[in-house]
Amino acid sequence: MIFKKISIYLFIIGFSFMTSMLFADSKAQEDLEQELTAQAAVLMDFNTGRILFEKNGNQVIPPASMTKVMTLFLTYEALEEGRIHKEDLITIDEAGSSFSRPPFSSLMLLEEGQQVTVLDLMKGLAVASGNDAAYALAHILGPGKEAFVDKMNAKARELGLKNTRFVDPDGWSEFDAVSPLDFASLGRAYIQEYPEALVELHSLQFIVYPLPENLPDNVDFRIQVPRKKLNTNILLGKYEGLDGLKTGYIDESGFNFTGTAFRGGQRLIAVIMGIHSESYYQGIRRRADETELLLDYGFNEFYPQFPKAPELQNLRVWFSRDEYIQPQVSEGPAVMMRKDEMNSVYSQIHINDDLKAPISAGTGIGRVDYYLEGTFLGSSDVQISHDVEEGSIYQRVRDSLIRWWEKRSS
The missing domain is CATH 2.60.410.10 (D-Ala-D-Ala carboxypeptidase, C-terminal domain)
Structure with missing residues (x-):
């Protein structure tokens, strides 16, 4: 009888503990949902691809400059296949010139006649979010915009991205489309295939361009003074373990951000899309803050644990x-x-x-x-x-x- 009472008592304690744990988990998720102003968001565990948090994960939104992750993905693929090399010197033509891109778009400041290595074009794309760099690479790898966009969409199909469609290599168009779930999968595949991208591109806090070696003596350039271009990812160096990945903004999409951070042997990928704000600078700050909220939720609510191995028969x-x-x-x-x-x-x-x-x-x-x-x-x-x-x-x-x-x- 005493044993029966003790068993019932222990069951009640255990049930109460489990209930309180579930309530705490649910409360943390509800609090996060209330704090996010983004139209859609996803948090993914990099190692497994498991979704740890989702808000309208399948909502289709223009990715804006986050599109450039796919452009870089295809560039790394071309490097791996030996079709181009990082040290290859590219002479910029009209297609890759900053003067061929829309006013007020993000630019590396490329100019027709400049000579730039493939790796520096990749840095200009990842750090300065240069639309001109995107077109310069597309012109080489397509060759040309249309052929390159076909390759972007073919890669999206290969990766199983069902809500994704690209119409340009830089994300300027409102007709580019992606969902947060798709983009988290794209970011995961990109980092899995080319982890070096985080070190040599996405974690750089700035680039300086153009340098004297980019300006041949026999050409009169309009842009000659080197300029420091800061990484559009303002969380670099401010959020523990964060080393990528890409921001994006056009009026039609609002402010987007895919951030990834590595702590304690674990990597998370956070995708925030569709933040609208009263001012441009407020939007930049808010997308960073909400990316932090997502990553904090992941690192605080989830812990690295080792599954228990089953007992095997002889x-x-x-x-x-x-x-x-x-x-x-x-x-x-x-x-x-x-x-x-x-x-x-x-x-x-x-x-x-x-x-x-x-x-x-x-x-x-x-x-x-x-x-x-x-x-x-x-x-x-x-x-x-x-x-x-x-x-x-x-x-x-x-x-x-x-x-x-x-x-x-x-």
Whole structure:
């Protein structure tokens, strides 16, 4: 009777604790939703692609200059394939000149006849958000705008971005379209494929252009004085761990921002879209503040946790001395989860059960896949924990006969 009372008491405590945890999680999410003025927002765990927060994630909004992430994605792809090289010197023509772009648009200050390396064009695109740099790269890689835009949309389809359509390489058009969920996926794929982009492009706080080496002596340029162009990402150096990614603004979309930060071995991607404000500078500040709110929510409410490995049954090893072995599961991936979510993680086991001696310690024989709410979290390797030696002649002959009989009977 006493044991029964204690059990009931412990159940009540446990239930109350779980209820309070769920309430706290729900309260944090509700508070965030109320603070965000953005039309749409998404927070993604980079390692798994799991969505940790979503507000109108499928709403289609012009991405504005965030479009340039796709332009850079294709540029890195061309570099990887050897079609261009970072040190290649490009002579700017009319298509890439800042004087060919609309007034008041973001510019690197390229001018016809200047000579610029591919890498410097990429810096001008990522840091100064230069529309002229976007067209200069598109002219090389398309070749030309139309061919390059076709490649942008082909890449979007390859990545499975269903709500995405590009009409230009710089995002100036109101007819470019993307959803926050799509853009988070694009940003994740871009960083996965080319992590060096964060170091050599997106984390730079400024560039200086044009420099004397960009101005050949035989040309009379209108722009000759070097100018310091600050990164449009004002959170660089101010938010812990933030090292990218891209801002955007046109009247039709409002203020957009995709920010990514890395802390404690974990990376988050936050996408804010559709902030409208009374002034341009207020909008710049607000999109940064709301990106901070999203990232803070992720780092404060979710923690890196290791999924518990399932217990595996002993496996038969044919022609071996031991006959049966206990497989070893390596530690699972660290996953950003709330404290109460660990019990909801489930696993699927994939093992090669046709094992034959000899087998060396550490040999991989399968994997364990982990899932949460249908989202794939990562895998653990299943390995042989020790050397498995061949058995005696009797054991080998016996196992050969057993396998022959099983095959004949099947």
